[in-house]
Amino acid sequence: MRRYLLALISFALITACSSSTPMPEQEFVATPITKPENIRLFVGQDLGAVGGLAQYDNGYVDYFGHPAGITIYTSLQSLEGLTEKVNYGAGDNHANLYLQDPGYNGVDIAIGLSLVDQLDKVNSGELDANIVKFAQWMAQSERKIYLRIGYEFEGAWNGYAPESYKKAFRRIVDGLRKEGVSNVEFVWQSSGYEEERDDLLQYYPGDNYVDWIAYSYFNHDPKEAGKEMLRLAREKGKPVMIAELTPRGANLMLDDGKELWDSWFVPFLQHLEDNQDVIGIIAYINALWDEQPMWKGQGWGDTRLQSNLYLSGKWRRTIKREGWETTSTLKQPPIFILPEDYEEQKAARDKMKPNLTGNESQLQAEDAIPRGNVRIYPDSAAVGGKGMAYMYQTGDGLKFENVTQSNYIAVRYATINTGKIGLAVNGSRAYDLTFEGTGSWVGTYDMIEQQVSIPDGADVEIIFESGDSALNIDYVMFDRR
Known part of the structure; x- marks a missing residue:
């Protein structure tokens, strides 16, 4: 490709190194190369x-x-x-x-x-x-x-x-x-x-x-x-x-x-x-x-x-x-x-088009259906200035209805705990979402990001059950390629 070095030759200093006879081509048996497991x-x-x-x-x-x-x-x-x-x-x-x-x-x-x-x-x-x-x-x-x-x-x-x-x-x-x-x-x-x-x-x-x-x-x-x-x-x-x-x-x-x-x-x-x-x-x-x-x-x-x-x-x-x-x-x-x-x-680029349909759905926690003790909390560091808290007892949770098909989930959260919480798909716990403490219940957030398999139109819940740890949730993003 020309992109980097087309202009190179006119500027380069020629190294004055010579050999009187070319090197013979060597016999060489290549070792089979295995592609890396991951890209x-x-x-x-x-x-x-x-x-x-x-x-x-x-x-x-x-x-x-x-x-x-x-x-x-x-x-x-x-x-x-x-x-x-x-x-x-x-x-x-x-x-x-x-x-x-x-x-x-x-x-x-x-x-x-x-x-x-x-x-x-x-x-x-x-x-x-x-x-x-x-x-x-x-x-x-x-x-x-x-x-x-x-x-x-x-x-x-x-x-x-x-x-x-x-x-x-x-x-x-x-x-x-x-x-x-x-x-x-x-x-x-x-x-x-x-x-x-x-x-x-x-x-x-x-x-x-x-x-x-x-x-x-x-x-x-x-x-x-x-x-x-x-x-x-x-x-x-x-x-x-x-x-x-x-x-x-x-x-x-x-x-x-x-x-x-x-x-x-x-x-x-x-x-x-x-x-x-x-x-x-x-x-x-x-x-x-x-x-x-x-x-x-x-x-x-x-x-x-x-x-x-x-x-x-x-x-x-x-x-x-x-x-x-x-x-x-x-x-x-x-x-x-x-x-x-x-x-x-x-403005000069003039390429922005409204109402584009993407393959990512970011849903505010406060727009979900709360379960148990869960309710809104204010926090200027959360998107929209608020999130959902008090998810700490069995049955507490957030339900998102009719979610689009997704193979990845991201949850923005804050908590002093390190642990896990459940992700249920159509009523059955399908995944453990693991997380580390952010140091505070408000103000400081991190992301849970995990590969999942969620069919189109599913009901999805983040649900607290025995053995889980409490966290506050700002938003949930359902994503696919």
Whole structure:
């Protein structure tokens, strides 16, 4: 893909390293790779987008926690952005900042390695010394590296000739293996658009050189995205990475969250479900594209998940519901501060549409049918200034009638207790909702979030029974994909 490094070559310093004879291709028997049990979530693709660092503290990590991995970009020609900061108009990149920050311990790295205008230099051996340097950097990183060699290989914007590309891919892999690098896996990534099997196979380096098969996913048809790459992955027994993922053209800060969730995120989640047998990693690009010079005016938009309250909530619950692997999770994220000209920007965007139907139902506790001792309590920290309290004896509870079909529930609560309370569906206790104390009966809230199975039209009760613990409830959210 061109997004990060199209402008790279005209700026890069050429490393003057040469070899008189090319390295021979090595015989190598690949070890079969098993897809991770759960999808691993990666986030990129620049320091500001990722965040979680002293100098970069308004990115994804600052609102959601550390993902399983992050994405960065470099080229074999210059290895820029690894040991020092670089910016070619697409945000700052400096991989060592991640390695030096304790918060990123255990967070893996997916590297997009550009080979634009470098294939001849790779294949002649001119860049062999950089392969050695790259190997040394990988080894000292002490984490798993997923190396996307010549990513989006068939994209016309890259200009890769198939035979030269395959030869370069193999030379890089052989060179890294020769240096004994054991913490790298090699990724073969297409653009994911309108793929033709025969065209793709012209670029295939061989089973012994590819650990992961990958593609990009932007505004693709979810039934067609990566279709042939997925088929090849199944045939060859390789796991799949969606290496670049973002709703191109959306403006998450200004667009209607429900509409965008339904139109882009839900089809993408269905794409994952349809291909859950092979997809092991997804890498979301959480960037304010329109403010980066390289992408300004190209229609990439603003895909920062934290900038939309509805979408950020859905994303957090999706991570939990789907069981995606991350490194850490923020239970109490900060509030995203909107810019002073937000209303003007929003009016200019002119995309808000009233009365949209979402797939999430947030119900105030005070609107439920109270049981036993339960009654309203006032609290300025509760949504609407009140909630429901005195749920402490057998039979006390809240009943929500005719609930929409849901596979996830979120309950905002306050309590000094740690324990559980029952969730009954159509009169029978079906789940224990477990919770930890918030330190107070009012003012300080936390969320119970749990996967459930509630049929459409069901009556649902939060009910106190013997062995349960008391809590106050602000609201209940019934959610589905």
